[in-house]
Amino acid sequence: MPRPRRNQAIDPSGENRKLRQVLGAARELFTTHGFDVTSMDAIAREAGVSKATLYVHFASKDALLSALVDDECRSIGPQMLWQPDGRPIELEPALRAIARDYTAFFLDDRGLKLHRLVMSNAARFPKMAEVFMAAGPRRCEQEVATFLRAAVAQQLLRIPDIGLAAIQFLSLVQGRLHLQWELQLGRPSANDVAALIDGGIRVFLAAYRNPEIRP
């Protein structure tokens, strides 16, 4: 089985090879078929180890799920939608770049499958849901807010409530694509995504652009 998992969470040395194989198999099976449907036998088979070995590393099926989600959240953490670089902001290109990165991120197969896995089991594993929320959506909101604050400081935008505006921007460019995906009704076309991004930026700027510096 392919195992390109290079992250810092799990010890990458050869010693823990089987452990990483197990996590890889769990990721594949849990995220595609679901937690309850996936048996420990199936994971052991997919990972190429025995079931007993599996229980050496993880005390229970629940523990394996938690470890997996923690690991995945850590691996998606470092990404950044925007970082200050001291130079003047070009508003529209910057917003478009943020929107593109964001939709790419949340339409990415791995992130999306993780989302669904967490969501489907949030009731039974509330801690997992919080970890995911902090590493994923909340982080995105904060990065957008950071950008908006910088744009306000440069007098490009006028925003009474930065947090609200960040949520509005992300909601606009996301539209209802998440629904389509959550319900597994096929991936939206590139055209759909582009139309949503362009339209979203237009609406957002109509509301928040500083009229005094409009060229």
Add this chain to the structure above:
Amino acid sequence: MPRPRRNQAIDPSGENRKLRQVLGAARELFTTHGFDVTSMDAIAREAGVSKATLYVHFASKDALLSALVDDECRSIGPQMLWQPDGRPIELEPALRAIARDYTAFFLDDRGLKLHRLVMSNAARFPKMAEVFMAAGPRRCEQEVATFLRAAVAQQLLRIPDIGLAAIQFLSLVQGRLHLQWELQLGRPSANDVAALIDGGIRVFLAAYRNPEIRP
């Protein structure tokens, strides 16, 4: 297949009392604990019938789920966010009313639980997902679009793409509340909802209000 289910919603006459008890129990248990976790034994117990009786009405656990979702979708169908009444539209109050109805609908426990149930099992039951999508989200979008078209006809709004604008409006007033709920991180406060609605309307109107009739 002992049942030719001819119904629109389940026949409420006394004859099918136990059948409705079963559907009620299935709704309660499936939507709160999940499909896989809920056993047919538990449903039979909750419904106050034997498991064998249950299998007289539904060929399998899967069939019970499908029947339940169909039934729920039919029961949420008739609602309306807006209907034309021939009189001139008062823009802001009308948008606010639509937004309130919409958030009330999608924050409603029953609708929300149904959403999660469908979503969690969409991969295995694609037909179910389509039925839900048509009866729920898609229907809402269409009703908003109908309203927007009427407002455009009365020259209150200027909208190049009605479908896109409808999605944008719903996205704005929904914000990321669905995330919070999907991940079971608690119901949003009334204040949060109100802020989102007011802010969303403001942004929407800034982008689409017809400037020529602004009072």
Add this chain to the structure above:
DNA sequence: GTCTATATACAGATAGAC
């Protein structure tokens, strides 16, 4: 149609040899 009792399969988890 409805029940009790049961067939059959497979789940999560463990024992014990190496």
Add this chain to the structure above:
DNA sequence: GTCTATCTGTATATAGAC
């Protein structure tokens, strides 16, 4: 640490009496 073999509970679904 890793394996094979197994324990134990519970799941879906059915048989057969009434």
